[in-house]
Amino acid sequence: MTTSRRATLGRVLLGALGMALSGLPTRAQGDFPTRPVRLVSGFAPGGGTDILGRLVAQRFGEIWRGSMIVENRSGASGVVGATFVARAPTDGYTLLLMPNSQTITQHVQRNSGFDVQRDLAPVGMIATSPLVLSVHASLPIRSVAELVAYDRANPGRLHHGSAGTATAPHLAGELFNITAGTGMEHVPYRGSGPAVTAHVANEVGVAFGPLNSIEGFVRDGQLRILAVLGASRYEGLPDVPTMAESGYPGYEVDLWYALLAPSGTPVPIIQRLNADLNRVLTDPTMRAAMVQRGFIPAPGTPEALGAVIAADLARWKTVTDRVEIRLD
Incomplete structure (x- = not known):
């Protein structure tokens, strides 16, 4: 093999090696996850x-x-x-x-x-x-106005549960206490699952929480939804009012x-x-x-x-x- 041909072959091999090496990160990224x-x-x-x-x-x-x-x-x-x-x-x-x-x-x-x-x-x-306000079905409460009236007539009786201290449902409940002048005590749990279990068992009569965690119990008649906490009604609950429609404009939690x-x-x-x-x-x-x-x-x-x-x-x-x- 002549010197010229060896040099040409060397350049080809180096170029091929360079292309192979440069392609490794791309292939590694493209194969994610392995x-x-x-x-x-x-x-x-x-x-x-x-x-x-x-x-x-x-x-x-x-x-x-x-x-x-x-x-x-x-x-x-x-x-x-x-x-x-x-x-x-x-x-x-x-x-x-x-x-x-x-x-x-x-x-x-x-x-x-x-x-x-x-x-x-x-x-x-x-x-x-959607976050919703719900109550246990055993309570004589069918609206936000009735919830407020019941709490004021029965101080210390109502508790609201949540997935934990400082979670969105907890803050939603505390914000409602401030807005509506109620005094419901908060009970924290280690997640939505335990909180819903306690709500269904009526350990806590009230909850501000995700619709997806309670909708089965609502269908079964164990829980009752009073209001949607967002700015507009939820398409899956067309007959349930928002908090604003229930008399508390400006109250909104997502x-x-x-x-x-x-x-x-x-x-x-x-x-x-x-x-x-x-x-x-x-x-x-x-x-x-x-x-x-x-x-x-x-x-x-x-x-x-x-x-x-x-x-x-x-x-x-x-x-x-x-x-x-x-x-x-």
């Missing part, structure tokens, strides 16, 4: 966060031809699970399913060392879910769920997760399954989710300061 992904919920099984997580995980597994495993790490109103994810490797294999209660607990958790914006990276919004990763997760992985999440949420079969369970799919961008989190942080700080709730 092992099971953990989807962490900071609340006990059986509640709205858990129900949504298992729906989403199943569809992700189908798209990836792999698996997404829901892992419940409850405690401290979701802070235990969120902190676990924040400290996980930044490789996309440990994710957090976060309800907007995490933007509340940040203001009230003493010495948690956890910051939603600093420690977690937004992937995308998953869904919104519930949303989002997907987040540990801060520092590479942008290409965030983008891949967001694209696959939106694919999950726009699938007609998945959408129907979510709506049936009381969730409204809310596909979007990481940037849009970041803006929502920032707005909620500002909003809930005002509320928690006014109610003076603190977690030790």
